[in-house]
Amino acid sequence: MNGLRIALVGPLPPPAGGIANQTVQLAALLREDGAEVELVQVNPPWRPVWAARVRGMRAALRLPPYLWQLWRAAGRAQLLHVMANSGWSWHLQAAPAIWMGRLRGKGVVLNYRGGEAPAFLAGGATLVCFSLRRAHAVIVPSAYLARVFGEYGISAQIVPNIVNLQRFHPAHKPPGQARILIARHLEALYDHATALRAFALVRKHLPHAQLTICGDGPERPHLQRLAEALQLQSAVHFAGKTDNAAMPAHYQQADLALNPSLADNMPNSVLEAWASGVPVVSTNVGGVPDLIHDDTNGVLVPPADADAMARAMLAVLTDTSTARRLASAGLAAAQRCAWTRIAPLLKAQYRRALKRPPQAGYTALVSALLFPLHEWFKRHRSPALRRQMEATQWWPRARLEALQTERLRALLLHASEHVAYYRQLYARIGFDATRVHDVRDLRCLPILRKSHINDHRDDFCADDAGRLQRFTTGGSSGEPLIFFLGKERISADVAAKWRATRWWGVDIGDREAVMWGSPIELHAQDLWRARRDRVMRSDLLPAFDLSPARLDDYLHRLQKQRPAMLFGYPSVMCLLVQHAQMRQIALDRLGVRVVFVTAERLYEDQRSLLTRAFGAPVANGYGGRDAGFIAHECPEGGMHITAEDVIVEILDAAGEPVPPGENGAIVITHLASRDFPLIRYATGDVGALDPEPCPCGRGLPLLQRVEGRVTDFVVARDGTVMHGLALIYILRDLPQVRAFKIIQETIDCTRVLLVSVAGLPPSLRLSIITQFRARLGQAVDVVIEEVTAIPAEASGKHRYVVSKVASH
Incomplete structure (x- = not known):
């Protein structure tokens, strides 16, 4: 938030209504x-007073x-936060703010x-949604x-109302006072009339009960007359x-807060009552049942x-344990609306x-245009699929799971x-695909491994595949794989x-530098592909040959291209970063927006190094050519x-x-793989699901972590499985070691390829061997081989640890 310029558009008190507050x-x-924050008030006081008496005049002026x-x-701000409501305020205040923000970029x-x-949307959804869809986010x-x-069709993210827990907090008060509080404007929508009639019934059982109504509005004369007719003048304030x-003083004196409205969403008065330790009785209208869980x-109660309403109030006012239980639960619910929870x-x-991606320019x-034409x-079908995904990513988890089940x-x-x-597999195990009604039904099928595909490759190709x-x-991961992909996948x-x-905030067409080593990309750089990459402003920097001269060339190309x-x-x-640091070349001025x-x-430590070097965030991706783009x-x-997918x-x-939260083998089913199905495919990786939702609001499930490939783990002689980090940490911070690679050949032998600065001293060599044996076993043969360079994998990747034991 530091330094962010926000134009906050909305009403201000008076009147002290929910949105204004x-x-x-x-x-x-x-x-x-x-x-x-610059406040743009939509309801400034207006003079002359007579303008308010002429219908529509005040709004027009x-x-x-x-x-x-x-x-x-909007010209001064980076962002417009528009507080919106139904009715004419939408058309005269909120919608113009949306369009003004878009016009100003x-x-x-x-x-x-x-x-x-x-009701508002039912009466004019086409016009309202036309403007709504122009907002970059709807909350x-x-x-x-x-x-x-x-x-x-509008994806809205839930950001609850905020309650000030420093201002609103419980206070000690004597029991049995039967003081009831209503904090709503005196408008027909909030149905104070029913509340007065219910209060009259309460007074028959609790003659000392008192009702305070905070708020004003056009219904006040009618309500005062009703209070007189019900003989409640002395009991209603x-x-x-x-x-x-x-308001805090009113809540701290109350024994019960009443919300009698006929239509509602997330009343601030309920949050304030909860934070003040006051039990609540409310009508079950609109969004209230999402907020208040009955009993x-x-x-x-019904509206x-x-x-x-009277029975509910009496049940709370006459039963101390019920009142205490409801108040305690409400106080806990209010904590979820504290700024510390809402701010993220x-x-x-x-x-x-x-x-957000650029709306104009190249x-x-x-x-x-150009990339959709290419596709x-x-x-x-990637352009249409991407548009669909940008809608479905905001779906709630249950709706996404229903989509997964259908697909x-x-x-x-x-x-x-x-x-x-699969025809043969289904017949062999008695599996009936027509009876699949949940993604958990996948467990009836066996795990698919690379050996199954390599042994039956032709049988995996669909007979109707293009x-x-x-x-x-x-x-x-220890075993190469040959497979096929269709256009759908x-x-x-x-x-x-x-x-x-x-x-x-970047898109296809932004300048991009790709450090990649797959032969698929490198062997297909014909004239057409080179021209295409030039149009797309994508520059490939092959990851195979990383000699100092080649790295110097890459740095020169990055400085010239200035990729986003x-x-x-x-x-x-x-x-590349370490080489740039040796050359004293700064990379944080290239204009890179994301890595x-x-x-x-x-x-x-890699994330930290890249973030510092490029002055940009690092976005981690997980997937593979075989498994697809997983996360x-x-x-x-x-x-x-x-x-x-x-x-x-x-x-x-x-x-x-x-x-969720516990590590295990990652197994995927790719739903767009009909031409060459991968169903319950073992990726060879280890990871965990995240049980918590992401603050961004997307309904997509989360991986909490990906620990690495099975072959990134090593096995000690006593059978203990540990991540390769246990060995990496021994070498990574040694100033005498420039590069290394650990290869666990067998349970009894581990090789260490090592590039040293000026030869490895015998004492340091002994220290490394001792620390390795402390983890792997005292009888393990640790062979240190000093080399001039660490060879890359066939794909161009540089892996710190390879275990030929952990994969078995």
């Missing part, structure tokens, strides 16, 4: 976090100065509130509004307009039902709006009809990578699985799923 509170909190202030604020976050959204305070917008700063953190969610949406031309000529059933049925290997492309993995992988690239993004192996990029790394495990890191740090299982040694 949230606007003032949000501005203060953002400023405390270092943001520069306010509009020109508001638009002028909005124009100027600024990020726009639309913060929609109000429980009347269903709502409740799951209820997210569902409402989802029905109209109309407090009138009450500033938010004065858990509050009591819910406009005075009898039910809001900042994620700000970053989403700020890290990059936009390539992304919107059309190749008969790939899984289609894949399994197709395999039974068109793929000989043209297939042959691929080979480098065998870094290639399109899906391109779309997944493309989507992830755009998360970071780098893509490649982390180990190779680190070698994408993939194909190897990313170590934290990619978003700017909030979540490793999002490409759930639209990939099902990930984490299994133990017995093939059973492990709980």
